[in-house]
Amino acid sequence: MAQSSFSGSAGQYSGIGDAGHRMSRRTLLRATALGTGAVALPALLTACGSGPGGDSVTLGSNASDPVPKKAFADAFDAYEKTSKKKVKVNTVDHNSFQQNINRYLKGSPDDVFMWFAGYRMQFFAKKGLLTDISDLWPEFQGFSKALKDQSTGEDGKQYFVPYYYYPWAVFYRKSVFQQHGYEVPKTFDQYTALARRMRKDGLVPIAFGDKDGWPAMGTFDYLDMRANGYEFHLSLMRGKESWTDPRVKRVFDLWRGILPYHQQGANGRTWQEAAQSLARKQAGMTVLGLPHPGQQFTAADRADLDFFPFPEIDSRYGQEAVEAPVDGFLLAKKAKNKKGAKDLLKYLATPDAEERYLKSDPNNVAVNDRASTASYNALQKKAADLVSGARQISQFMDRDTRPDFAQTVMIPSIQRFINDPDDIDGLLKSIESQKKTLFAAE
Amino acid sequence: MTAPALPPRPRVRPGRLGLHAFLLTVSLAFLAPLLLAVYASLRPYEETAEHGYFSLPRHLSLDYYRQAFSDSGMSRYFANSLLIAVPGVLITLFLASFAAFALSRLRLRGATALLIVFTAGNLLPQQVIVTPLYVLFNRVPLPYWMSDSLTMYDSYWAVIVVHIGFQLGFCVFVLANYMRTLPMEILEAAVVDGAGVWTQYWRVTLPLCRPALAALGTLQFTWMYNDFLWALVFISTGDKLPITSALNNLRGQFFTDYNLLAAGSVLVALPTILVFFLLQRHFIAGLTLGAGKG
Amino acid sequence: MPSAIPRRARRRGPRRFTRRDLLVTGVLLGLPILLDLAVIWGPTLASVGLSFTSWDGIGDIEWVGGRNYHDLFTDYPPFWPAARNNLLWLAFLGLIATPFGLLLAVLLDRGVRFSRFYQSTLYMPVVLSLAIVGFIAQLILSRDQGALNAVLARDNPVDWLGDPDLNIWMILLAAGWRHTGYVMILYLAGLKSVDPSLKEAAAIDGAGARQTFFRVVLPTLRPVNVIVGVITVIEALRAFDIVYAVNQGRNGLELLSVLVTDNIIGEAARIGFGSAIAVVLLVVSLGFIVAYLVQEMRQGKVPGGDRETRRGKVPGKAQEKGEEERR
Structure with missing residues (x-):
């Protein structure tokens, strides 16, 4: 136990234990030799391999x-x-x-x-x-x-x-839609109505996880492109529009309208867990990219996975823009x-x-x-x-705008919105003033 | 000091039982998360995803361990980590022990100020110094035999040097404190015998510090081995990254199989646990930080 | 006896060292000092400089004066929550985790059986890497799949990690989990070296266990207290990895070090702005530590206040030293 080692070191304290000295000195020497070897090793290792440049x-x-x-x-x-x-x-x-x-x-x-x-x-x-x-x-x-x-x-x-x-879209399970007789919604009103019906049927209408910060950006991008068109969205992303613009406010208002149909506690849920609830037929739909939900499905269930394009909000813009990084x-x-x-x-x-x-x-x-x-x-x-049918292709919020804006402003802001969807004005004011600082550098 | 350091073996009293019950509860509470992690690593992702992590097992296997080892290319990264941590720990201990010796034993003027400089240097958040160091390392040329990037950036040297510089403060702080508890008389005797500074340090003081060095060695190894920030910032060639990046290789761009990651994490943690067990005895004696030695 | 030493030391004064001694000392002390200045303090000063500029890490560096600081205090929502969380962290570690570690050390020091098992178990969290800590948080606290909800609240799951009013406390528990073992080991080491005759003497004088501890043992642990104190402050202000592993330090888990990372290390590359946050963190850390060290130094028992160092210069201190040795 510790006691024995204690008395050992106490013996050394007296400084007379000659054997102890020699022992530890040898250990130290050995350690030093080892150290020198180890120090030289990286040099030797990097020295292998071909010279700088080369043909490849x-x-x-x-x-x-x-x-x-x-x-x-x-x-x-x-x-x-x-x-x-x-x-x-x-x-x-x-x-x-x-x-x-x-x-x-x-x-x-x-x-x-x-x-x-x-x-x-x-x-x-x-x-x-x-x-x-x-x-x-x-x-x-x-x-x-x-x-x-x-x-x-x-x-x-x-x-x-x-x-x-890999395009983003609204994913669902065909068998769930068949079982309840749901139809793929074309417009945002149909989408909301469908969500309402799903809730009545005991489903979580829209599986939603934003712990990682980026997944909810997909929903924002689509809402904005459908409500205000691709041109406005891109110009907003490039910092050329004001975030306090009524058009942006409308996007958040629309989002707030369907937020109650989203899975609660999204900020603590990874997108994988969200997709998991789709796979387990607890949730009806979810907005994600092509590579995402499939990995949460067992191989047998994968054929049951399907998607529809994000529904139309304004007929002027229809469903012509597709988010496809x-x-x-x-x-x-x-x-x-x-x-x-x-x-x-x-x-x-x-x-x-x-x-x-x-x-x-x-x-x-x-x-x-x-x-x-x-x-x-x-x-x-x-x-x-x-x-291939898309008129415009957007990338994704964190690729369409400055990374500092996406990372340090938009992720916290969207998470704040999910926590407290009622203070849209305060949120947009805060985004706008931070945006001004960041984009001023350009 | 040969007197029993502990009170005589106590009679069994209700108090003892209560003590054990308390310690056992705390130990289990501390261990439970780890055991749960190991348990998860033995089960397939689909199963825990469906039934939750706190559920009875249907399949148990070591498959994830095999997969984690091969998929992440762990052995190479493990070697990289050793290449960084072993010289890092040894050089740090060597330099720090001498500095601590000089500052606590040699009665130099300005020793106090220097000790504060070292100690305070350890307080700085790592992120503060990243950018200037990046710029600096990019401008330090190295010959090809030392770094195939021809600069200090993207070489082990950068990471090792930063580790050493960053950990020196802590080690000097602890070792100076430790050395002060050693009786000065030994050193005085050596001086009377005509011992020079090197002899006083290497032959007289250092052997007495072996426990402290072992303890610091364990802590330093753990920290340098587990570090990811320096390597992330100063190395751009994937094959040179340390073991922590092997764990990142187990994460996909989007999808992460957490159970696989748990298996990988357990494998990665093994060396640090091993080092701890090997040095535990020294450790307990070694962090004797200078309370009244009697 | 002791009083003879300082005089001798003083008398030999400058001729104490041979040329070889000077060379050895010069090189081996010079090297760490140089390294410390080159790798730590130089870059730190450079960062202070950068905090008055705007730089994306690629283009030109532009001097902006105090604008970063102005923006930081007035127009950066995560800043104040981060500062608050760091202080909360310090309070939690200092008031709960550290004393708990001390308590465990004291209990283990009483010669209980299986002490090594307890020690190892309690120390285990210290060696864990970032990835597994993040995973463990997910494992236990996940709202949908975690163990805690499976046990406590199956039907009405609590959002341990997503609720910004709740998650910081969960993370503090995790931080305490790691900190306790660290502190315990440090104190255990210190307690092992407390002269048992002191305790016996106190016991003979009729002091209870508690009295013995507070009046006799704790004061002799002073050097350990200094180290643990410094470590607690460092850990609290530099805290980073747990929150980063859990959710990159967002949504209620903001910490200053994470904000620095977001701005400097990541793709964002707001180096001037990130440096400004770092400088704030630096000033706060230095404030705490210098105040602490200065206070401890007045008692003359820390590296800075080094009694040996002083002994050579200040003869008056010899008396105190003599007393300590008799003890």
């Missing part, structure tokens, strides 16, 4: 979980085989990659790296951190105009190679092997590259019109139709 293209990946990691590896393998060139993938987990993006780009970025379309990409382009790839775009085939817009910087040049997307690739300004990188990007823009990826990760949809949809499941096919 380096690629920064944020896909660290097994499914997408393997899917990307398949695509890069195919490229390596046909081109006889090497792709060196540097994988960092998704969250760290995103948190680090500024430091990464200013530090020592890889030649090509994964990122998202839209405002953030344009921001990096404006700051001179990206290489313009307008010279490659004329050769690309199968990308719609909406996609080209999403790949274009404010200077009119292209910087981005889109790869796949696009993931793809960028070329860093600091890239060491630009020629090789461009060659790789050319391949990644082909239908073949996308098909290979989606074979292993069926949670997304290819951006290239020419990519084969033969291997798609029903949900993927429907998602592809939804996006």
